[in-house]
Amino acid sequence: VEPIYMELAKKYQGEKSNYIPLILARLISAEDAELVLSLPAASAEELAEKLNKDKDELKEKIQELYEKGVLYFTRKGIRPPHNWIEIHDASTSAPKYDAELGEEFFELWDKWSLEESGQYVAEVAPLVWKTDPPMRVIAKWKAIKDVVGLEWFDDMRQLLKREEETLAIHPCGCVRIARKRCPDIPEMICMVTKRTGKWTVDRGSGYKASVKDMLEMLESIEHFPTVHIGYNERPMNRLVSNGPDCCIVYEMSPPGVVAASTAPSRFRSTLNQDMCIGCGECVDLCLFGAIEMKPHPDSGEERALLDESKCMGCGNCAVNCCIGAYRMKLVEPPEFVPEGFEGYY
Numbered sequence: 129v130e131p132i133y134m135e136l137a138k139k140y141q142g143e144k145s146n147y148i149p150l151i152l153a154r155l156i157s158a159e160d161a162e163l164v165l166s167l168p169a170a171s172a173e174e175l176a177e178k179l180n181k182d183k184d185e186l187k188e189k190i191q192e193l194y195e196k197g198v199l200y201f202t203r204k205g206i207r208p209p210h211n212w213i214e215i216h217d218a219s220t221s222a223p224k225y226d227a228e229l230g231e232e233f234f235e236l237w238d239k240w241s242l243e244e245s246g247q248y249v250a251e252v253a254p255l256v257w258k259t260d261p262p263m264r265v266i267a268k269w270k271a272i273k274d275v276v277g278l279e280w281f282d283d284m285r286q287l288l289k290r291e292e293e294t295l296a297i298h299p300c301g302c303v304r305i306a307r308k309r310c311p312d313i314p315e316m317i318c319m320v321t322k323r324t325g326k327w328t329v330d331r332g333s334g335y336k337a338s339v340k341d342m343l344e345m346l347e348s349i350e351h352f353p354t355v356h357i358g359y360n361e362r363p364m365n366r367l368v369s370n371g372p373d374c375c376i377v378y379e380m381s382p383p384g385v386v387a388a389s390t391a392p393s394r395f396r397s398t399l400n401q402d403m404c405i406g407c408g409e410c411v412d413l414c415l416f417g418a419i420e421m422k423p424h425p426d427s428g429e430e431r432a433l434l435d436e437s438k439c440m441g442c443g444n445c446a447v448n449c450c451i452g453a454y455r456m457k458l459v460e461p462p463e464f465v466p467e468g469f470e471g472y473y
Contacts, residue, residue: 129153132161139165140212141251147240148212154233155219156198163189164198170205195222195331210472211256212248216240216376220301221318221333237305241376258470259360263377263390266356266368267456271443272395277458281362281465282394284346288319288339291364295342296325298334298367306374317349317370324366346370353413355442360391361469373415393441394460399434403453406430410454413444 133149142148152161162179169175172190176183190206193199197218200207209215220237269284280286288295298318303310319342320328328334337345349370357377358368371377377390401424410432411419418438424431432453434445446454 130158132158132165136161136165140209140215141248141255142212144247145240145244147236147244151219151233151236151240154229154236155196156193160189160193160198164193164208167199168205168207172206175206195333196225197222197331200327201330213256213376214472217301218331218333220305221299222331223299224332234305234307237301238309241302241305241374245376256472259466261389261391262360262469262471263357264360264465265390265393265440265442266358267393267395267441268350268356268443268447270350271397271446271456275395275456275458279362279394279462279465284356284368285339285343287364287368288342291321291325292339294321294325295337295339296320296328296334297337297341297345298324298328300369300371300375302369302375303372310372310374313352313354313372313374314349317345317354318367319345319364319370320367321364322366351448353415353444355415355440355444357390359469361466363468365469378415390440391464392439392460393443394458394462394464395441395443395456396436396439396459397434397441397443397445398436398455398457399432399445400453400455401431401433403451404431405451406432407450408432410445410449413448415442415444416440419445 129149130153133152134143136152137143137145137148156164166175166178169178172187173183176186179186190199194201197215198209200209209218216237220234266284267282272278272282297316298320299315300318303313303315303317320334329336352372354370354372356368357371357375358364359366369375406421406429408421408430411421416438418435419432421430422433423429441456443456446456
C-alpha cells in the first residue's frame, strides 16, 4: 500500500487497521487521496487554487468523490468524513461504482467488520459519540400497539410522519458487504431523513420516499430477522436501519448481543410457554440469543424458552408468532430515551 493511504488512514483513526488502507486503495487513486488530505476547503474554487488544478475538472472529481463517500458538502464548505463509520456507511452504499470497486472491496470491508470493528468501538467511538450507548432498538409497531404507556418516539409510524418531507430509502451497506453471509436480505432497507436523507438523494445512492413507501417497505421485510435500530434519541434525526445479524451494530459488540453499542427499547417480550407449539421460528428471528428450544417440564416436548434478561425489546417474536404466545410489556420510563444525540455521524 502506498504511504499516502497510510497517511489518510491515520487521519481517521485507521492506522492500526489491517484493512482500512487497503480499502482506501481500492476506493480512490493516490491523487484523489492527496485531494482528500487537503480538506477542508470553503469551496471548489479555493481548493483548485490551493492544488493548482483546473476548476471545472476539479468540480467533476469532487462530485465523484462525494458520490463515493470520501468527502461531504456542508454549510461551511467541503469536508472529509469525521470517522470510519461515515466512510463505511457511505462507500459501501453507492451501487453506481460497484463494477469499478469490485468484489474485493466489499470483502475487505466485511473482514474489517468481523475482525476489527469491535476495536474501533473500544478506541475510537468515545471520541466521536458522546451519547452512551449511541444506538437504540425501536420496537416493531405491531408488537407494541396494544401496550399502555406508549410515547410518540416508540411509534415508528409517528417517527416517520414527523419527518415525511425529508424521508429517503438508502441501501444497507452492511447487507451489501456481507452479501455472502446475508444472501436473502433485501438491500434497500435503511430509512434516512433530514440532512442524511438529502445527502442520500443528492449523491444518487437512494431515493426520496413517502411515509407510505416506508411502511410498505417495512411490511415487506416484517418476517425477516431484522431489527429497527436508530440513534439513541427521541426524534428520527438521521436514520433508522433495519439491521440483520450482519449489521455493523452487531459486529461491533460481543457475539449475540448489541449491548456494547446499543440500548434496548423500552419494552421486553414475555412468553406463555403453555401456548407454544414448538415450531422454533422465533429462535431464528431473535438476533440476541434470548430464545432457545427446551423440553417442556410437563410434556417433555420441545418448546421455546425466553430469557428476558437477554431480550432487547425488538418485537420480532411477538410480530411473527403464529399463535400469539409472545406479548410485549413496558419496562422503562420515558426518560430512558435521551432527548437528543450528541456526537458526530
